[in-house]
Structures are given as structure tokens and as C-alpha cells.
Amino acid sequence: MSDVTLKVSEQTFGEVFNLVYPGKSLKFKGESPGAKDAAIKTSETSTETSKSKTYLNVTVPWFAIDAELHLVAANGIEFNDGNTFTINEIDIAWDKLILKVGLDIPTMKFGGFCLFKVPKSVPVFGGQCALEVPPIDLFTKTPDIEIPLDLSPIFKSIITEISAICSIEIRLENEKGKDYWAVHPDPIAVDADLVDIHDTLGQAPAILYAAVGTIVLNFQAAFPATWVMDVFLGFVGLPTMTSLVLDVLDIHDDIEEWLMKALEQSIGIDNLLMEVIFDAILDGDAVFKTPKLFEILEEKKVKPDELGGFAVAAPAGDVTLPAVSFPVIKPEVVFDDDEMVLTFDFEF
Amino acid sequence: MRGQLFASQLYTQVDLDSGALVMKCFIAHLLREDGLYHGTVMLGERFVAGFVIKVNETAEETQATVDVSELHFGARGTAPNEVVKRFAVKTGGYVVLHVGQGDGGYHVLLRNTDDDQSRPWNSQRLDDGDIFSTVPLRPGSYTLSNVASERTVATRLVVTYPDPRENTRDRPRPTPVYATFKRRRFDPEAFTVDPGQGIVIATKDTARFTLTLDQPDDGSDEIREWHEQQRAELFRMIRGRGGRAVE
Amino acid sequence: MADIYGAITDSAINRAIKFLMRWRPALFNFVAPSQYPTFDGNGYFTGFGERWLTCSSVKWPPGVDHNTFPRYTRQDPLKMPGVVGGGIPFCAQITDAKIDFHPSNTIDLPVALTPPLMNQRFAVWADVSCGVGCPTDALIDALLDAHFYAHSKFKLTPDLFNQMTLDVESLICFSLELFATGRLYTQPQPGPSNPPVTEIRVAVNGVEVQNVRPNGLEDAVECYIRMYIRAYVLPKLVLALEPIIVKALGVTFTPTLTSGLPNNPAIEQNELRVWLDVDVTKTKTSGS
Numbered sequence: 001m002s003d004v005t006l007k008v009s010e011q012t013f014g015e016v017f018n019l020v021y022p023g024k025s026l027k028f029k030g031e032s033p034g035a036k037d038a039a040i041k042t043s044e045t046s047t048e049t050s051k052s053k054t055y056l057n058v059t060v061p062w063f064a065i066d067a068e069l070h071l072v073a074a075n076g077i078e079f080n081d082g083n084t085f086t087i088n089e090i091d092i093a094w095d096k097l098i099l100k101v102g103l104d105i106p107t108m109k110f111g112g113f114c115l116f117k118v119p120k121s122v123p124v125f126g127g128q129c130a131l132e133v134p135p136i137d138l139f140t141k142t143p144d145i146e147i148p149l150d151l152s153p154i155f156k157s158i159i160t161e162i163s164a165i166c167s168i169e170i171r172l173e174n175e176k177g178k179d180y181w182a183v184h185p186d187p188i189a190v191d192a193d194l195v196d197i198h199d200t201l202g203q204a205p206a207i208l209y210a211a212v213g214t215i216v217l218n219f220q221a222a223f224p225a226t227w228v229m230d231v232f233l234g235f236v237g238l239p240t241m242t243s244l245v246l247d248v249l250d251i252h253d254d255i256e257e258w259l260m261k262a263l264e265q266s267i268g269i270d271n272l273l274m275e276v277i278f279d280a281i282l283d284g285d286a287v288f289k290t291p292k293l294f295e296i297l298e299e300k301k302v303k304p305d306e307l308g309g310f311a312v313a314a315p316a317g318d319v320t321l322p323a324v325s326f327p328v329i330k331p332e333v334v335f336d337d338d339e340m341v342l343t344f345d346f347e348f
Numbered sequence: 349m350r351g352q353l354f355a356s357q358l359y360t361q362v363d364l365d366s367g368a369l370v371m372k373c374f375i376a377h378l379l380r381e382d383g384l385y386h387g388t389v390m391l392g393e394r395f396v397a398g399f400v401i402k403v404n405e406t407a408e409e410t411q412a413t414v415d416v417s418e419l420h421f422g423a424r425g426t427a428p429n430e431v432v433k434r435f436a437v438k439t440g441g442y443v444v445l446h447v448g449q450g451d452g453g454y455h456v457l458l459r460n461t462d463d464d465q466s467r468p469w470n471s472q473r474l475d476d477g478d479i480f481s482t483v484p485l486r487p488g489s490y491t492l493s494n495v496a497s498e499r500t501v502a503t504r505l506v507v508t509y510p511d512p513r514e515n516t517r518d519r520p521r522p523t524p525v526y527a528t529f530k531r532r533r534f535d536p537e538a539f540t541v542d543p544g545q546g547i548v549i550a551t552k553d554t555a556r557f558t559l560t561l562d563q564p565d566d567g568s569d570e571i572r573e574w575h576e577q578q579r580a581e582l583f584r585m586i587r588g589r590g591g592r593a594v595e
Numbered sequence: 596m597a598d599i600y601g602a603i604t605d606s607a608i609n610r611a612i613k614f615l616m617r618w619r620p621a622l623f624n625f626v627a628p629s630q631y632p633t634f635d636g637n638g639y640f641t642g643f644g645e646r647w648l649t650c651s652s653v654k655w656p657p658g659v660d661h662n663t664f665p666r667y668t669r670q671d672p673l674k675m676p677g678v679v680g681g682g683i684p685f686c687a688q689i690t691d692a693k694i695d696f697h698p699s700n701t702i703d704l705p706v707a708l709t710p711p712l713m714n715q716r717f718a719v720w721a722d723v724s725c726g727v728g729c730p731t732d733a734l735i736d737a738l739l740d741a742h743f744y745a746h747s748k749f750k751l752t753p754d755l756f757n758q759m760t761l762d763v764e765s766l767i768c769f770s771l772e773l774f775a776t777g778r779l780y781t782q783p784q785p786g787p788s789n790p791p792v793t794e795i796r797v798a799v800n801g802v803e804v805q806n807v808r809p810n811g812l813e814d815a816v817e818c819y820i821r822m823y824i825r826a827y828v829l830p831k832l833v834l835a836l837e838p839i840i841v842k843a844l845g846v847t848f849t850p851t852l853t854s855g856l857p858n859n860p861a862i863e864q865n866e867l868r869v870w871l872d873v874d875v876t877k878t879k880t881s882g883s
Contacts, residue, residue: 001865003607007600015875019846110544111483113524115376115444131442133374133481133546134413139354206588213585226575227509227566228359231485231543234510237517240578242585289844296611297619302665307621308628308647309666319663324618326611338596346607348614 002330002343010338013085013287014077017185020285025070025095028276032063032266062103063266068096071280079335083167084188090162090277097151097158099262103248109135110235138232147211151259153203162277164190168340170331172292179293181331182286183342190281192273194264197256205255212251216241288342290328297324357451362486364559367472369416370452375445375471376479379403382439383462386431389416389423390455397423401435401443401458410441415448416456445471474555481524481548484541488564492539494529496556501532505539505547505559509567513574524548529555597853597870605696605717605865612692620653620666623692627672629684629728631762632755643759649686650726650768672760673727681760684728690770692721696862707803708776715862716800721773726766734762772805773820779860779867781852784835793852795834795860795869799824836871840878849874 008016069092076088112135120126151158166185173182197204220241223229229241238244251258263269300321304314327347334341361370369375379385382404389397397419401412412435423432437443445456459468473496474480484490487509493502524546528535530553541547549557566572616623628645635641653666672682695702699712702720712718777799783791802821807813838849852859853870860869 001604003604003610005600005602005866009596009598012598012873012875016844016846019875019877020844111546113546113548115374115479115481115548116526116550131376131411131444131479133376133444134446136358136372136483137355137448138358209585210588213582217582217586224354224356224359225566227487228354228485230510230512230567230571231487233512233515234542235544237515237519239512239515242578242582286844289841296615304665306669307665307667308626308645308669309621309624309653310663311661315663319665321619321621321665322659324615326614339600346610348610 002332003345004343006342007336007339008288008342010077010079010085010340013079013340014074016287017077017087018073020287021071021074021281024280024284025068026276026280027068028065028272029067030065030267030269030272032268062101063262064100064102065263065267065269065272066096066098066100067094067272069094069276071277079338079340080165081335083334084165085168085185085335085340087164087166090164092160092162092273092277094152094155094158097155099149099151099259099267101147101149101249101262103147103245108138108232108235110138111135138235147215149207149211151204151207153207154197157198157204158194159196159198160192160273161195162190162192162273164277164281166281168333168335170333171286173286173289178291180286180289180291181328181344183288183333184286185281185284187278187281190274190278192270192277194260194269194273197259204259208251208255208259212242212245212249216245219245290331290344292328293325294328294346295323295325297321299323355449358485361452362484362488362561362564364482364484364557366474366480366555366557367455368453369445369447369455369471371447371449372483372485373447373452374479374481375456375474376442376481377445377458377469377471377475378477379437379439379441379443380477381460381463381466383460383466385443386459386461387414387443388457388459389419390457391420391453396420396454397432398430399433399435400431401437403437403439403441405439407436407438407441409436410438412437412441412443414443414445414456416445416454417447417450417452420454421450472556474551474557476552476554477550478555479548479550480555480557481546482559483544483546484559485543486561486564487543487567489562491560491562492534493558493560494532494534494551494553494555495558496554497532499532501529501534503534503537503539505541507565508540508542509565509571510543511567511571513571521545526550529553529557597856598873599848599850599871600868601871602866602868605694605701605867608867609693609701612694616689616692618656620656621668623689624649624653624667624686625670625688626667626686627670627682627684627760629763630681630760632759640755646684646762646764648684648726648728648763648766649688649724650766650770651688651690651724653688680756681758684760684763684766686724686726686766688724690722690724692719694719696865696867698865700865702774704776705774705803705805708774708801712776715858716776716778717862717867719773719775719777722770723773724768724770726768728761728763728766730761730763769806771807771816774801774803774805775799775824776801779862781860793836795836797829797832799829845878847876847878849876 072091072093074087074090077085078088079085111133113133114129115131115133118125118128118130165188167188169184169186171182171184173180220229223232233239233241233244236244238247301318302321304319307319308314328344329347331342331344355371357371361372364370364373366373366375379401385401385403387399387401388395389399397416399414399419414435419432423430435443443458447454456471457468460466469475484505484507487507490505490507491502492505493500522542522545525539525541525548527539527547527549529549529551532553539547626647626649628647630643630645633641633644647667649667655661655664655666670685673685674682693701695712695718697712697714697716699710699718702718704710704712704718777797779795780798781793781795784794786792799821802817802824804813804817804820807816836850836852838847840847850871850873853872856870860867
């Protein structure tokens, strides 16, 4: 039997956990792996005598996220068999969520047609293009566009479900020169799921379109004349620059769905959330601490008049009685039914 | 987004001349005889670069595509008789001349050094079998002429204004217009093309083709009004007043 | 279910007692030292020297400075009618002690305490070594006779004489075994706090001293010890359930005893057990 046994209920454990953990600001960034040089043909035409194609090399848009959140509460803590516990619901609050959408306006070529074909009667090569002119580059450089979307107005609409399974461990730690036995939750698995974005107030589209509109305006300003822009749009097959940007970014009517896809699939925000919370728990504070050297009596100054038994005559001034402490050894922590059981011995 | 997005020549060089090659112009010349051809790239009276084409039966390529501007810029610092690039073409193949960058204005001289009797070819005077091709972009009405004839022969060329309201992704791109010039006539006699649609003219006669913009087309009043509406819609979008891009 | 449960074994407490005996011996060794006058080279009185006489030797714990580490707590000497001078030196030393929680398995209770130990009870045993000083006849004579001190030409004044604990060089020693049984109970702490803070207190049911004869004397000693325990010891053994600040976590626990349990705190299965409901809050720092 251990010298001391302490048992803590799930509820109290949860209450302490929620006082120790939440509040810390967790920052993270993420980026989608942008694919370069994905060629998307906009049109290709073949006829009897010639072939003409115009194609658009579009870099798949990349997404980046610059975010900050803090833990609000861990709800539904359950102790499991096997010395783990589950936090069924970790509530988070976003402090900053900037989604950046990046786009490289395509390198574009036009022309590249056949001057004449090999007569069909010619064996093997008949019908093939005998003479081709090279295509012409439309752009001298490919400007990068970056659209920052500040999603803070729709923070409340971003619904995330986060849960975690942690084991419980005792570590020996040193703080300000003092050793402690510290009980730490160690995350085994964190599951983060960006479930939905409910933007019933309609702010998400406004945020996105305002940003897109600004970019389009700037882009349009780079065209020397309206006819040049119209020729370009004719090549691309879209009526407006706005529709081009929206089309390349694959933004359609359901903005919330687009945001979800950008955050989930492109950025993989679920994984980022998982990692940041995993690390927060891993690097977090202990839910319980006891000094390794347990002080049973503190250091005390006393007047020598009240004491005796010194080797020589009583000292002149006050006498300091040293603190009496003993080591806490063999700390163990397990879960048993609905309780966390902490046991330890005294070394004397 | 400042700075040049486009090569300005694409939209500033509207008038074209096959005798002074610029971007959007191409010349294809047939290499009928075997030999070692020395090419000279000229800018006005000035020699700017040299190249060599070896023509024989054993060569694999049927076409040597020569970017004369690339040769020009690559030749800077070399001596006048130094060769910048070498090509090999099968007998009966073509040399295709074009300008990839810069202001252009080049013409090319080509001489078969293996045949002293042969006449040097000058791109300022196209011969029977040569092909001139161009890709006009600026909407408007043009005069297409052959100024090498005893009497200049001209015809009308119209580049239509692209109505953005009709743009669709699946609309097929128009193929080039193929024409010939023989017996002092263009066939077809008049051309209407879309911006970016190629024109290919194979000549039987001596030719120097020019394209001159007579009347630019900046789009109808209707299109202008439509652009204004789009701009207003854009500002509404930016100010967040519920605007959506009109498609 | 209670929020927090805590238990400590009686063997852990007993090892703690032994540890404390070693490291704070003054808590277990009470001595009224004998005194003697000291004189300078010319025979002038300079003060009183002290002899800290004990019956059981007390060692210093390892590593302490013997010159500054005390082993005994001073007591006033015994005063009784017929005792001359400042009083009689004595010592009372707890040389061993242990506690035993129900079911009793380390202390054999004497018959007078009706073994076996009852449910929810604890038993305490202590071995106490006592000693009393007895002055020699010659010293008494010298003291009675004009208060001259044997080794001095200097005459002790009556005041000085009455301050000086009798000078003896040894004690008459004897030892006692002390048994007691008791229980824990709770009551609200007196005072204005609302709701009132609960206190856990100790009640002693029976005291038995062994090795004292005749029985009447034993009863008298037991009575005195019972009085001493109740008046002096028990008031110090009070645990008030006040908010506990756990600095390391920045958290304050405000405990109350869990209600609805047959015994809380409980003494059972060789453990002292307590069930608490706690209110967990963030510790308020000053200025916040």
C-alpha cells in the first residue's frame, strides 16, 4: 500500500485542466503545396487544314494561412481504461485568421499555328503540319497576386470540432532550482475537424469580393488600353477580369463552401489545428505538481533562550532551525473508473 | 502590379512590314538546294548577327526556326563575321524567321556558299514559294499591300473588335486565314479576322507585304457602356455594397 | 462521488514521527536544566551555568552545526512547597511514539482501554522517559544556611538564590508507557465567516499510563496527562478546511467535506481518509 493516495474525479480534473490550459495564444501558419506549371488549355481547334490552339498556363492558386487562437475550455473529459483520458470537446476561439490566396497570372501564348500541311497523299507524313510558326508570349512577366482575406468578422461562424486523447504521465521537472513531480497530459491523438462555416450574416462573400475587386482593379490598370484587355479576355474566353479571377480561384456562388475547401483541402487546416493543439498540450503546464522534497516543517528562527542542548553555551543571537523535508518517491498515476489515482511514498 | 505586364510592341506596333520584321510577323523561306547557307541579320544598314544553315538530305529537321532578335542580342560583342548559331535542315525544308523580343525591324540575307552561282535571298523581297504570316491584334480597318509590285497592290483587312459579352470558354478559336498572292492579286480579295487570328500569305510573285492601320476600332458605344457598368459593379464589390460580378 | 479523496497510512505517519524525532529533537525532548553559579578568577559571581540533564541520550542529526542546533526545549523547573531555590530540574522525553488506525495491528492496547480498537478510532502509544533532580543533603544544608554557596566566598542574595534551579548533577530516571485512543470529529469554526469554515478536530476517549503503582497514583498521573492533552495538545491539532492555494498551478481549491458519507473523515483500513468537494478557481493575484 502506498503511503499517500490521492484520487481526483473527472469533473475536478476537468476544472483544473480548464484553469491551467486555456488562455495561451497559439500562433500558426500554413501553406498549401502550390503546384507549378499546371497547364490548362482554354481552347483547341482542329480543322481539315490547320490546327490552332491557345492555352493558358495557370499556376494552381496557392493558399496560406496566418492564424492565432486560444483554448477556451476542454469539455467532456472522460477517463479511459489503459491510463488515457479523452477530451471530447476542446473549444477554441480564433484571435486572428488571415487567409491569403495567391495567384500567378498565367504565362500566355497565342498563335502557334500551322503554315501548311503535308499533302495527304504523302505516305506516313500525309496530313501532318509541315511548317509551324512558334507561339507568341503575351506577357513579359508573370505578376503574383496575393489576396489577404481577414476572416475575423466571421470568426463566430467557423465551427470546429476538436477532440483529443491523452495519456497521463509524471515527469520530474525543475523550476527555479526546485525539483517537482509534475503530472502532465501527453497527447496521443488530436482530431480536428473544420465542420462548417455558418455565415448567416453574409459577411464572407463581402470580404472575399471586396478583396477580389481590389485586385481586379489593380490588374486592369496594368492593361494599356481597354481593347488590349478585351483581346486578352477574348483569348481566355471570359467576359470580365473579375470572372477570370473568380474562375481561376474556382469561386462560385457558395462562398462558405469555397472557404471550407480552401481551408480544409488546400491549406489542410484540420491538420494544422491538430498539430498546434497537440503541441500546446505537449508543451503545456502540469495539471498537478508536488515538490519532490516535501517540506513538513519550514525553516524557523527562534530565540536561544527557549532552547538547549547545544554543544557549548547557547549562541548569542537567534538560532535558525533548518526546514525539515523528505523526498517524495515512487509517484504513480493511473485512471481507475472515473478517477485519476495518484500515489506516492515518503522516503524515510 | 506596376511595371510592364506586356511587351509593349505587341500593342504599339500596329503597322507591319515584311521587309522590317517585328514581333507578330513570320517569314518562311524554302531551301530547295543543298548547301551551306550563311545568314546575315540586318537592322537597317547595320549588320547585327550571323548564322549558318547546313542543308542536305541527311538532316533530320525540316524546319529551322530562327529568332533573329535572339541572334542579335546573343551576338553582342562578337566580330562581324562570327557565327552565332548553326542550324541543319533537310533539303526542301524551310527556314522560319521571327522576332521574339524587342523593337525588331530586321531583315535577313541568305547566301548559299556552296553555290557561287546562286542568287542571295533577301527577306525584303520575297520570292515564289515564300510565306509571310502575321497575327494582328489591334481591332480596326487596315490596308494590306504588296509594295514590291510594279504597281502597289492593296486590299482591305478588318480586325474585328472582340465583344467580351460573347466570350465563352468553349467557343472554338478561329483557325488562320490562308491566302495567296499571285498574278498581282490577293486571294481572297478581302480579309476579316479576329484579333490573334493568324493570316498566312503564300506568294508566287515577288512581294514585300505591308499592313497599315487606317481606322482603329475601340468598340461600339454599347460595349463602352457595358464596360462602364462593369466598372461601377466592381466599385460596388469593393465597397461591399452587395455587388456581385456580373457575368 | 467526491471531487477529491485523500488517504495516508498509519505506517507513513509513524515513519514521519521517527523522522521528526531525528530532525527536530527539541519537539520531543523537554528539559528544565539545573543551574550553578559561575565565578571569575577573583571569586566574583558572574552568572549561572546550566546542565541539561536527560535520561535518554539525544544525538544531533547528521550534518548540523552542534553549536547552533538545539536538541531540547526549555521548560520551567518544578516548584512545590518545601522545594528551596528556583525549582527542581527535570526532563520528559518522548523516546518513541506511534499511531495505529483501525483495525489495530501495531499497538497492543492495555485492558483498561477495552481492546480491540473500535471502528473509526485511532490508538496512540508513546514511550516517555522522565527524570527529576534530587539535591544532595549537603547542598540543601548549604542553601538553608545563610544561603552561602559552597564554593564561593560570595554570598548569594535571596533573589538570586530563588532564581537558580537546583544544582544537581544527575536525575532520577524512570519511564512510562502512555496509551490513548481517540477519534476525529468536525465542527464549524467559530467566527464570522459565511458559510462557516469546517474544522476537523481530535477527541481523546481514553488515556492509560503503564508502569505506575499504586493504582491511585496511576489514576492521578493519567488524569494529569488527560488534562494536559486536552488543554495543551488537542487545541493545536485542528485542521480548518480553508482555501488551499496551489501556487505551482495558480489555482485555489476551496474544500468542503463531502456530505452523505457514513464517516468523513474516516479512520479505516489502517488509513486516515477524507473526501472533499472542491470549488476550483484561478488564484487571484494582487492587483488583479
